[in-house]
Amino acid sequence: MRGKKMKKIMILLFVSLFSFSANSNAKSITLGWAAWDPANALQELTKEFTAETGIEVNFEFVPWPNFADRMLNELNNKGKTFDLLIGDSQWIGSGAVYGHYVKLNDFFDKEGISMNDFSPATVYAYSTWPKGSKNYYALPAMGDALAWAYRKDWFDRPELKSEFKKKHGYDLGVPANWNQLHDMCSFFQGREIDGQKRYGAAINTERGSEGITMGVTAAMYAWGMEYENPNKPYDMEGYFNSPKAVEAVEFYRKLYEDCAPPGHSDAYMVANLDAYKSGQVAFQMNWYAFWPGVSKEDKDGRVSGFFANPKQNVAAATLGGQGISVVKYSDKQDLALEYIKWFARPDVQQKWWDLGGYSCHNDVLDSPSFPTSTVYAQGFLDSMGIVKDFWQEPTFVELMLPMQEAIHDYVVNGKGTAKGALDKIIEEWVEVFEADGKL
């Protein structure tokens, strides 16, 4: 009796072991990205890839505040967790220089994937290293830029429109420049609408990762700031801390002081969304990636309008977005490349846009119906033509952190001067470039 029981257990054990090993032999890859709305859209889209190829795709989505830490640690440790990685645009330098990403040129040539089929700004930003070269380390996956959403329903109220016109002498509407943006934000600051106190704008102030830098550069680019002397790379004195750059940083602080809701001192993507969705603010600064969700969730009389980053001296916007890369340490590079080949197809790119992802493929962007396909599509097109990015150097994290600290110290903490903050950042950046052998 006991022997029979033992036999049964052994058979069960054998069967379960066999099924486990059969399972582990199934073709599968793992894709890493940030945890946000577009990631869910990609998961939905990828079901078609699995149906076509039989390759399972596992997803690991990391919340934004920990995204860079988690992924860069994984790459630095030569981890095999991810076969595909949708990494931030600024990582392309370290991905290429430190050999974390597979160079895709040969693969693109073999499969007939042409970078000319993708928007030039996105190819430059998400795929190439050195910048502008023909060395490709990623396929543009998700176009993005920093933009603005506003409460169109409030803007359309006749009593508010006439009050604003009386006060400022022009119509309440999409701001033509940052001065108008400030006028409008401060117009709503502390104003009671429908029995609730409202505020001006939810802007980026986050200190830990990249938030406040992405926000303040939206102003700095619009004022015409350059990171370095175009004729002498890494010569930043007089460029990054030029009078117009200083003015832009001062303006950003004024916007924070005059227009941000109380407690908005460490806010980025989700906090800005929350402030907007809860009806606290008239404006929010955020990435295009969130607009499909915002637009879909308009309810209880809320109508959202969207516009590209306003110009001041020049038209410019902060670049977001990512390219998709194959991780060098993956044992399944062939399967990962198969995914990229599928993802680059124009029909898949169209579905990607339809599901809420921001395709960078020209067939999608150049389609006559694209600008009117959503309320934010035209803004997206406008923005992608004027984008500027933070340093994409391999040392970008070392460059980002001092800027985060110094700008937060000035804008939120109210410490020192804008010029002092920018000088301090240059001092730290010089040290980083010297250690990297660039200076």
Add this chain to the structure above:
Amino acid sequence: MNVKKKFKGLSDKAVGWLFIGPTVLLLLAINIYPLIYAIKMSFTNFYANKIGRVPEFVGLKNYIKVLNKEAIWEKMQVTASFMFWTLLLQAVIGLGLALLLNRKFKGNELLTTLIVLPMMLSPAVVGVFWTYLYNPQVGLFNYVINFFHDFGSFDMIGSSVLAPWSIVIVDTWMWTPFTMLICLAGLRSVPNYLYEAAEVDRANKWQQFLYITLPSVLPFLLLALLFRGIENFKMFDMVVELTSGGPGSATELASISLKREAFEKWKTGYSSAFAVILFVTIFGFGNVYVKVMNKIKER
């Protein structure tokens, strides 16, 4: 049989070594080796993320850089201020609560359990939920303060003046129970006959506290403060969740700064030197403190 024979031949000392050997090996592998490695790294320009780059010996350059950097001293000041206020408040409130709970009254046990609860929570969780409590629009903290006196809207986390207090308040709320428990153990070890003798000598309650209670409980209190001091010197998780070290660098403690240098900027050599300096600081202070504590005990 052979094994038995072999062990029979071992001296007591050898058997002792056999027992503690694995522990010593483990200690060497996970504590001593990394420490020595970090000291070695502190004399190089090593960057852990720059794969293939051979680190060069730079002598004392990293140490000089750390010690000459104004920002590092600012962070040390923030850490010192955080330690001073948290230890002071935890000592005073912890001792007060211990004195209260040392009396017998109805609900004593329930109250002790409730007071001890914050200590059992994860510091990261505490950091997150206090951000909600401190929210100037919907947070309970502002509501309670304004209930007693109308200060209007104030932002505990966003203000450079209030933010350092925000982390002191949370740490005190969380860890005062620890000081209280240790003091309570001290109070319960004071023999009753001392108080009886004092009453015979007509000592009043204040004199009894000053000459019996306080000297008896002081070594316990000092021990609790030593533990809290070491913990707060390396405080990280709660503050990161609560303020991320901001606004600006108003609440950036030395440990947060060290993590950023080591694992975000990847300045491994430089951050190793920083870590060694922090280690020597806390080790030095700890030693002096223990010597003072022993002297107090001997009295």
